[in-house]
Amino acid sequence: MELDERIYREICDLSQEGDQYLDDDNFELAEKKYLEALDLIPKPKTEWEASTWLYVALGEVYFFSSKYLEAISFFSEALKCPEGLGNPLINLRMGQCYYELGNYGSAKGYLLKAYMVEGKEIFEGEDDKYIKFVAQIR
Structure with missing residues (x-):
């Protein structure tokens, strides 16, 4: 449509x-x-x-x-x-939001999805704490 x-x-x-x-x-x-x-x-x-x-x-x-x-x-x-499901930006932001709320289990899932689709490039320009978090759980 x-x-x-x-x-x-x-x-x-x-x-x-x-x-x-x-x-x-x-x-x-x-x-x-x-x-x-x-x-x-x-x-x-x-x-x-x-x-x-x-x-x-x-x-x-x-x-x-x-x-x-x-x-x-x-x-x-x-x-x-x-095109929402699997969108790396949506997954990145969801992960970041959950991270900031202290829900690290959900943060992990979303941030890993973003990383799996886009690699570390999706984290460029973002606070380093998010890529460091992903690096710890891989």
Whole structure:
């Protein structure tokens, strides 16, 4: 299934605005734009590819805001969407969130999945503690 061209363009425009706000650490406005875009996607939202990246973007908003439980909620939704399962970024962020919450068992599983798909490259630019954690459990 494909979204209507006009709706898809509007979703992309809102998402790009959200990305800019996220880059500027304006998490409140980024969230607002991503949610506006998500509202344009028909139900069930998990059927649409655009939902995957919007849920990931919302998860990133909360991850970078250190609101890990909320981030997990959005990343979990992204896993249910097309191309979500096995997505290394989603697995990385889920693992990082669980790590930050002290749930090292879940962190291990997700971080290892990210590592298995992308190797150590997925950890570039991330805090070294995550790759060190993975290195300890391999």
